[in-house]
Amino acid sequence: MRTLRFLLVKEFKQIFRNRTLLPMIFLMPLIQLLILPLAADYEIKNINVYVVDHDKSTFSRDLISMIISSGYFKLVDYDSSYKRALSEVERNKADLILEIPNDFERNLNRDRVQKVFIAINAINGTKAGLGGSYLSTILKEFNKNIVMELDHSFDGKKALKRIDVVNSNWFNPYLDYKTFMVPAILVILVTMIGAYMCSLNIVKEKEIGTIEQINVTPIKKHVYVLGKLIPFWIIGMGVFSIGFFVISWGVYGIVPIGNILLLYGYLALYLVALLGFGLLVSTYAENQQQAMSVAFFFVMIFILMSGLFTPIESMPEWAKWIAKGNPVTYFIEVMRMVVLKGSGYRHIQNHFLIMMGFAVVLNFWAIANYRKTS
Structure with a gap:
């Protein structure tokens, strides 16, 4: 634990020393969350x-x-x-x-x-x-x-016989498109931060040579990976909290119906899986350009095949299987279910099990693939 504490102090100092990185992590996602729901609207007008x-x-x-x-x-x-x-x-x-x-x-x-x-x-x-x-x-x-x-x-005296149909729209009674999109866009922004920032982490140390100093120490691989994962896990939780309470709740008035602690429990597990993916990319890449290219390739697939824009039910069969192997798909579903429908744990317990599988596989893969060799 003492070794892990020193690694965490080192990581946080590196993060907060980079003045360009902090606005990218905190300010840019909030601006995007504020603007994108106003532009990404499927309600056609004019x-x-x-x-x-x-x-x-x-x-x-x-x-x-x-x-x-x-x-x-x-x-x-x-x-x-x-x-x-x-x-x-x-x-x-x-x-x-x-x-x-x-x-x-x-x-x-x-x-x-x-x-x-x-x-x-x-x-x-x-x-x-x-x-x-x-x-x-x-x-x-x-x-x-x-x-x-x-x-x-x-025939003024004859009343017209007709059937009156009354519609009742559940969970989004006014069919407000922003109510449907804001939770999903928040998931995408957290995904982009976690995948990109974490994938560049180990690669940056490879480029500047500081990873060689770590490799000659007796630090175990899993401790080193935890030291890389935990800071961005905390940052991801912070970015989500600001976007959720300040923008989604404060600006757009989307008040969650379900249990917020349940939502945060799933977020915590999702970030572990996502950061495991970012670390896995960084163990394969030799420089930041490679890491960004690989992360961009997968993140674009995550976004387009997540049900954000196109319902998964309307996709062809082969695309449905890709969507099922996409962690973003499950978090978007959970966000909409908990925030808009008020779903409880029994409704999303399968989502928890699936995300736990993603977290275990990706992180063990990242640890196994990291080599303390030059």
């Missing part, structure tokens, strides 16, 4: 729609007004030429074309049936899909209002 209106009736104007007032669409132009509208799509000025046919109002009044045409610029698949879905929903709502108005006008 969709440019070009309306080709051949009818120019009261109904068509009411429909256009309903679309624009929804807040999702911007009217690029209002015309009767589909060719001109298509040229605006080709120039990337319009995302959607809504074509309203002749006799739109008359057919609705007479036959209760009328078709409209929607053309979608599908270069951006996400924007195209959501834009078309939004517009279809508005058309359905408009159709329902018209049906109700016509039925009442024919």
